[in-house]
Amino acid sequence: HLQLQESGPGLVKPSGTLSLTCSVSGDSVGSTSSYWTWVRRPPGKGLDWIASIYYTGSTHSNPSLDNRVTMSVDESKNQFSLRLMSVTAADAAVYYCARRRPFKYYFDIWGQGILITVSS
């Protein structure tokens, strides 16, 4: 069955770039049956959708992130990635990767999450 696992640095400096990877097992990241997504939860706040990508590279992201987000798919490693530029303290959160199916606008599979701290 499909499983997702986040990996990344844990600590990012203010104004730096956060890079996270989600490893996919139990399915291919090049599958036509999944949209790959990043969601975060800042401490004390609600869930916040970041961006989603299809295997074709077609991406859509939360406009509140002011074009700081890029996503990519690496079929050779069966992974997808997130880059968030110019981070501030407001970007500190638990980051989750998740999956939704085409034409199904909910997330049925989630990774366990990774805590990201922003500090110098």
Add this chain to the structure above:
Amino acid sequence: SFVLTQPPSVSVAPGMTAIITCGGNNLERKGVHWYQQKPGHAPVLVIYSHSDRPSGIPERFSGSTSGNTATLTISRAEAGDEADYSCQVWDSSRDQVVFGGGTKLTVL
């Protein structure tokens, strides 16, 4: 942008029924989905498309939507139901996912 409004907290006695609401414009015409999140764990989908339950989710969990309000109902509440519950929709006019602010359910 589209906004989903949830009460910050709801309390329920064990064995009673918990009702968590989610307000937004014309929710009846969107698909409303609900997630349960316990501390230190990832969100779990408990209701999708207003009222459907994924496999493995107890029948005690049910959902409905009418007009501008979606409701998650948890019958015969248990201590293990204590969690944060979030609603979510897809805003097709902007191609973006929207989450509610979350409701902390306390079973006491």
